[in-house]
Amino acid sequence: MTVIRSNSSNLRMGRRSLLQSLGAAAVGISFAGLAGCGKKEESAGGGKIAPTGEEPKLNFYNWDTYIGETTLGDFKGASGIDVNMTLFASNDELFAKLRAGNPGYDVIVPSNDFVERMVAADMLVALDQAAIPNVKNIDASFMDVAYDPGRKYSMPYTWLTLGIGYRKSKVKAKPDSWKVLFDSDEYKGRIAVLSEAGDMFRLYGKYLGKSVNSLTPADVKSIEAMMVKQKPFIKAFHEDNGQDLLLKGEVDLVLEYNGDIAQIMAEDDDIDFVLPKEGSQLNSDTLCIPKGAPHPKNAHAFINYLLDAEVDKKITETILYPTPNAAAKALMPDDYKNNPVIFPPADQLAKCEYATYRPDMQPLYEEAFTRVRAS
Structure with a gap:
């Protein structure tokens, strides 16, 4: 069976080893300085991001290391926005955390059925798709889905x-x-x-x-x-x-x-x-903005950044999940696109x-x- 092998220019860490290598606790990790680690690089895709007018902070509630190795640092370099990532282990935990009111998260990553559940509970903000032009990169089959018709409340991040x-x-x-x-x-x-x-x-x-x-x-x-x-x-x-x-x-x-x-x-x-x-x-894991998000403009800018083809390519190289981002998938090697574990x-x-x-x-x-x- 074909599997992905990391090369010397792209050493892939497991989902947990990134945190371990940083010595960071799994309750709140700031990636503000990550862009400055190692040799200097231009941000991978996305380009410079215009100021949103909000304070340069964003609180991201995500699955464990479900992100590229330098993505959050690259976003900091492109936007000046400091991302603090906090981790959850299940959709049940995510829902319970937000059910009593948003404690300060700007972007969350619920799975498809929990998008439905959170919409029914009036827990999500309707997205301004004009502020997410990189939606054009998403495969059309992921855009009008039963759990969120027209992608009013969510953007696809992975499927699995x-x-x-x-x-x-x-x-x-x-x-x-x-x-x-x-x-x-x-x-x-x-x-x-x-x-x-x-x-x-x-x-x-x-x-x-x-x-x-x-x-x-x-x-x-x-x-x-x-x-x-x-x-x-x-x-x-x-x-x-x-x-x-x-x-x-x-x-x-x-x-x-x-x-x-x-x-x-x-x-x-x-x-x-x-x-x-x-x-x-x-399942499909998605990017959503919860009601009460303190930095909704930053949240839109972050979601748009994650949907950039080059940015999502670097994320996908790390997490090895099927991407719904057609532009990013086109940039991936054949041993990803033809892997029957990733794409059954x-x-x-x-x-x-x-x-x-x-x-x-x-x-x-x-x-x-x-x-x-x-x-």
Whole structure:
């Protein structure tokens, strides 16, 4: 299987190693001075950014190291705006943090179903697309989506799918079914799964032959019983670090996103990724401005910067997720564009679905999952 290999001019760090190399805590990281580290370079794309009239600060709430190695420093150099990035580990955590009121974030990165949920809760600002001209770089198929028609509240950042990352030398055969994680003691004590309630219940639904969007309260009850039965065989409900557990040998199989596994496949030839035969869930992570953002003009400028082709290329080289930015993808090498882990074949994607936000079911997922975790 083809994987990306970093060359000497573009050393790729894992999602967590960037933070570790900076010695930064995962609660608030300022990248104001990053542009000045190492040899001087012009900002990668984007050009100089006109002053917005706001104080030169921006608070960014993001997944762990889900950004290029120099992106925030480059933005500082182009705009004079100091970005403070704070990290979250799940959409549930993001939503809970903002539900009681925005504590000061300007740009956030919710997944597609949580965009729907936050719009329904009046938590997002309608975007001024005139202030985001780089929207022209986005592939047209990502522009009019069911969860945000016309992209009124969100801009696409990545798309992704969930599957099984595994260590080839530790499995008897390719683990091509959710059964190995959800309904078997074959790899007891050697597996890790997600800590996000909705994703877990929907993927169990896929295993049972259902659509991720068709679960009923009775299904939740049945799946909860399956989860409780399986729990003794699970080593960890991971917090956005499943790829690290696999790379370090702490587990041999993990439910993870394809981009995270693609990252560690570039470091360890014994690691692979499979989309289970029952199908999976697609996600799209997005860039949004929450209500109460203290720097909305800076936020628009930042989102526009991230959608620049050269800027997104550098982000994509680091995080190795599928990009919806057609202009950036065109700049990427063939071993990215043709990587079947990053871009699964059409017949596999045909069995995958985007989740929609269901206000009738989300509380049931969360309440049941809390009981599973406490059992």
